Amino acid sequence: MSLDERVEFYQITKPRKDENTKEKIKFRAFVMKKSFAINNKNLISKKRIAEVEVIMSITRRRFLGWLGVATAGTTLGKTANAASNKHFSGYPNSMGVLFDNTRCIGCRKCEEGCNTVNELPAPDVPFDNLSVLETRRRTTPKAYTIVNRYDTVSNINVKGPLYRKVQCNHCLEPACASACFVRAFTKTQKGAVIYDSSVCVGCRYCMIACPFEIPTYEYNSALEPRVMKCTLCYPRIVKGQLPGCVQSCPTEALAFGKRTDLLKIARQRISKFPDRYVDHIYGENEMGGTSWLYLSAVPFKEVGMREDLGITPAPKLTSGALSGVPIVVGLWPVLLTGIYAMSKRKEKIAKQETAEAVAAAIAQTNAEAKTKHAKEMEQVQKLKQKEIENAVKKALEEAARPEAEDASAQQPEEADKKPTEEDS
Amino acid sequence: MKMGKARLRWTGITLTVFAVSICLTVTGIYGAKNPFESGIEKRADIIRIDSMKTFGRLERPPVTFLHQKHTEALAEQNKDCSACHLVENNLLVTKFMRLKDTAKQEVMDIYHANCVACHKETASAKQNSGPVVCGECHRDRPDLVSIWQPIGMDRSLHYRHSKAQNEKCERCHHQFNEVTKKLYHAEGKEGTCRYCHKEVTEENRLSLRLASHLACIDCHSKTLAKSDDAGPVTCGGCHDPAQQKLIEKLKEVPRIKRNQPDMVFVRSTKSGIKNSGPVTRMKMVPFNHKAHEDYNDTCRVCHHANLNACVQCHTLQGTKEGEQVTLEESMHRLNVNMSCLGCHEMNQRNPKCAGCHAGIPKTRQQDPAACQACHMADGIQVAEKLQYTDEKELAAMYLEARQSLTDMHAASDIPENVEIKSLMNQYGAVKLPHRKIIQMLSNNIKDDKLVAYFHTDKDTLCQGCHHHSPAANKPPGCGSCHGQPFDERDQFKPGLMAAYHRQCMECHEAMGIEKPVATNCVACHQKKG
Numbered sequence: 001m002s003l004d005e006r007v008e009f010y011q012i013t014k015p016r017k018d019e020n021t022k023e024k025i026k027f028r029a030f031v032m033k034k035s036f037a038i039n040n041k042n043l044i045s046k047k048r049i050a051e052v053e054v055i056m057s058i059t060r061r062r063f064l065g066w067l068g069v070a071t072a073g074t075t076l077g078k079t080a081n082a083a084s085n086k087h088f089s090g091y092p093n094s095m096g097v098l099f100d101n102t103r104c105i106g107c108r109k110c111e112e113g114c115n116t117v118n119e120l121p122a123p124d125v126p127f128d129n130l131s132v133l134e135t136r137r138r139t140t141p142k143a144y145t146i147v148n149r150y151d152t153v154s155n156i157n158v159k160g161p162l163y164r165k166v167q168c169n170h171c172l173e174p175a176c177a178s179a180c181f182v183r184a185f186t187k188t189q190k191g192a193v194i195y196d197s198s199v200c201v202g203c204r205y206c207m208i209a210c211p212f213e214i215p216t217y218e219y220n221s222a223l224e225p226r227v228m229k230c231t232l233c234y235p236r237i238v239k240g241q242l243p244g245c246v247q248s249c250p251t252e253a254l255a256f257g258k259r260t261d262l263l264k265i266a267r268q269r270i271s272k273f274p275d276r277y278v279d280h281i282y283g284e285n286e287m288g289g290t291s292w293l294y295l296s297a298v299p300f301k302e303v304g305m306r307e308d309l310g311i312t313p314a315p316k317l318t319s320g321a322l323s324g325v326p327i328v329v330g331l332w333p334v335l336l337t338g339i340y341a342m343s344k345r346k347e348k349i350a351k352q353e354t355a356e357a358v359a360a361a362i363a364q365t366n367a368e369a370k371t372k373h374a375k376e377m378e379q380v381q382k383l384k385q386k387e388i389e390n391a392v393k394k395a396l397e398e399a400a401r402p403e404a405e406d407a408s409a410q411q412p413e414e415a416d417k418k419p420t421e422e423d424s
Numbered sequence: 425m426k427m428g429k430a431r432l433r434w435t436g437i438t439l440t441v442f443a444v445s446i447c448l449t450v451t452g453i454y455g456a457k458n459p460f461e462s463g464i465e466k467r468a469d470i471i472r473i474d475s476m477k478t479f480g481r482l483e484r485p486p487v488t489f490l491h492q493k494h495t496e497a498l499a500e501q502n503k504d505c506s507a508c509h510l511v512e513n514n515l516l517v518t519k520f521m522r523l524k525d526t527a528k529q530e531v532m533d534i535y536h537a538n539c540v541a542c543h544k545e546t547a548s549a550k551q552n553s554g555p556v557v558c559g560e561c562h563r564d565r566p567d568l569v570s571i572w573q574p575i576g577m578d579r580s581l582h583y584r585h586s587k588a589q590n591e592k593c594e595r596c597h598h599q600f601n602e603v604t605k606k607l608y609h610a611e612g613k614e615g616t617c618r619y620c621h622k623e624v625t626e627e628n629r630l631s632l633r634l635a636s637h638l639a640c641i642d643c644h645s646k647t648l649a650k651s652d653d654a655g656p657v658t659c660g661g662c663h664d665p666a667q668q669k670l671i672e673k674l675k676e677v678p679r680i681k682r683n684q685p686d687m688v689f690v691r692s693t694k695s696g697i698k699n700s701g702p703v704t705r706m707k708m709v710p711f712n713h714k715a716h717e718d719y720n721d722t723c724r725v726c727h728h729a730n731l732n733a734c735v736q737c738h739t740l741q742g743t744k745e746g747e748q749v750t751l752e753e754s755m756h757r758l759n760v761n762m763s764c765l766g767c768h769e770m771n772q773r774n775p776k777c778a779g780c781h782a783g784i785p786k787t788r789q790q791d792p793a794a795c796q797a798c799h800m801a802d803g804i805q806v807a808e809k810l811q812y813t814d815e816k817e818l819a820a821m822y823l824e825a826r827q828s829l830t831d832m833h834a835a836s837d838i839p840e841n842v843e844i845k846s847l848m849n850q851y852g853a854v855k856l857p858h859r860k861i862i863q864m865l866s867n868n869i870k871d872d873k874l875v876a877y878f879h880t881d882k883d884t885l886c887q888g889c890h891h892h893s894p895a896a897n898k899p900p901g902c903g904s905c906h907g908q909p910f911d912e913r914d915q916f917k918p919g920l921m922a923a924y925h926r927q928c929m930e931c932h933e934a935m936g937i938e939k940p941v942a943t944n945c946v947a948c949h950q951k952k953g
Contacts, residue, residue, distance in 0.1 A: 250922065250925045
């Protein structure tokens, strides 16, 4: 049981005073990352929740911090994924089969054994008729496994033809399962990749995803067509029985056991008989490793096996694109909310600034008006003073002439002075 | 009128069908033609003329020159080698129309002037001729494939040569005197040409290719001028695999005499056995040199660098000239035919032996009994005995005293038939002709001396099938060890069904026994009736 479950939890809650607005800001970011690979479900399941709460307003510094946390949450989560750069070398004690083509005699007993234990329909050509080996065949809904013949020359120790058995390789990280969006395929702890027809929607993505071209489809079944492929005889191996093909192989060209033990056996055979084998165990690393392993007397491409597959498991090939999903789902709301908050704040500041400017302008205008008025009043007073002085002069001159006229001129002079005092 | 129209229509249809069928035939013939397989000529006389590369980078692709084609064409015009090759010191020079590569322009002109001139001349005489345009000589020739095979002197060929030369070794064998810079014959120091003449020409030393072409062809052609019985002078005569097979091979070849011992102890020190002391704690190996000469075609199979004793280069610790290969390794290295064990192991690949031996992993580590088949003489005893007798005689004594297996179990002691009652749910019992198999195996190997010395026991042969148990008169049956398959406690042991099938089938395959066919179950299993 290798449940890889990890939860990362970040929480920041910091009330803080804004100096400008003198209002309380409460900022809270909650990022939870949970990622796990469940062994009895098909592959990686990712869940990511980002929760953001903004109560009042936000500063740039707060926002950048927040963004950092969100990014860290998204990227850190990757290491916990099964489809990461961590190499998954299979469930411990999972079973497998080693096919050794130097031992295969091309008798088709494995095909027959498979047919019997899986209760498949009778074959088109009986199993004891070896003429079918003249043509290249592939797996069909009626035959989970087939044997093909190859005439090779590159190993002088090989006197006759070589055979290749074709069936599901039961990848450690199966492409079919990663392509299936309803999880119809399951990589079991025993090593078998099994199929659940009850959830299958018939999209046949698995058939396209499989690099070994193994899954087949019941095209001739109108109502409930199923994807058909080798099950590694899962129902049998959980009971401690051998897979049908292995049980019926007369020469142990098929060896059943723990995958780790099979690797040891394969290495031992190569080291004991270096002339007999090419120094490679097919399936040890191909497509990230498969539960079926192969030994061959000639380079594998000469017996029709793909050597261009590389050692990257199929799910990892898609994890790059899929890892963009949490960024989009998790980061974009944060980003957009942040941008919204910032533009909101900008608007507010602009409004405030305008109001202040208007107030300042009004105050200035008022002040200017006041000084203007005061100046004018001063001038007016000056003019009046002058007038008074002139009038006094005039009156004195007139008084110097007739004294009678003096007395009559002094009365209006005092009456004019009174309003000037009130104004000041 | 109506008749005429119909006739016209039918003529039209017939013509169309005819035209279409012709088109299809033409495309059928030429369309299906594989450019890689058809039109390829296999030749043993392909020479790439790239002499200009001594003057720098080639300006044009090298010329693919077919030597034999030219000699044949010249012979028709009554011209010989001198048409193209100059003579110096009474020997033909292998270079074309010159003695030395002098200067770039000069060499280039020699080729262009002479080749083109001759081609033009031949063409003007209305005979098949070669190209005169640059690109027709200077081009790649994917239509030619070389089947050239190296050739060497074997014991049979050597005997025929020495007989023809009245056993005058000095006619071919020579040494180089560093002081006088001359070749001389050192009697008793003859060796294979390739001990001195290596891949490339060095100072005072021609390459093997040059030396052999100069000497062999010169002598062959001079002999040919005198009599009909001469060696090949054409490329194919020596290097065409088909013509190589035509070279007469004597069945009984007299021994080449070169002071070699008949019987000898394999030495572990350069100083000889008398002075060696207890240097090696291994028991010593007396070696039948004379017998091993007969088992091999050439001396150089074992004496790959010179005709000295192995220990001269392969000492106990290894030397620089021996490429640090120790004496032990030089005797026991696998997958080479110049070591004892390597060659013996290759003999096991003989179909007569391979039935049992193909299934036995090849290891340096041997069964102690097998070691003692060679390492038989106690060093201290040998040293003591050497005081009274000659080393070679002592070696012969040890070899004569060696035990060899000459007989097998009496037929009456071998069970005639063995009934295998497995898989009885599907088939009847298998009747194994047990005695017949053993008798066939022992008949196959009864005259083999290697077998006689290494199959140390009457039961050794039985161990081919009754393996992993001590040799015994009544060995355990297969079911004693083999049971259910894929037992986790003993993963490397096959189950009983696979043990039977693989033992029978792999032996049959290795021995080239085609019947019964492995996939024909009822050829061995009786039909259930």
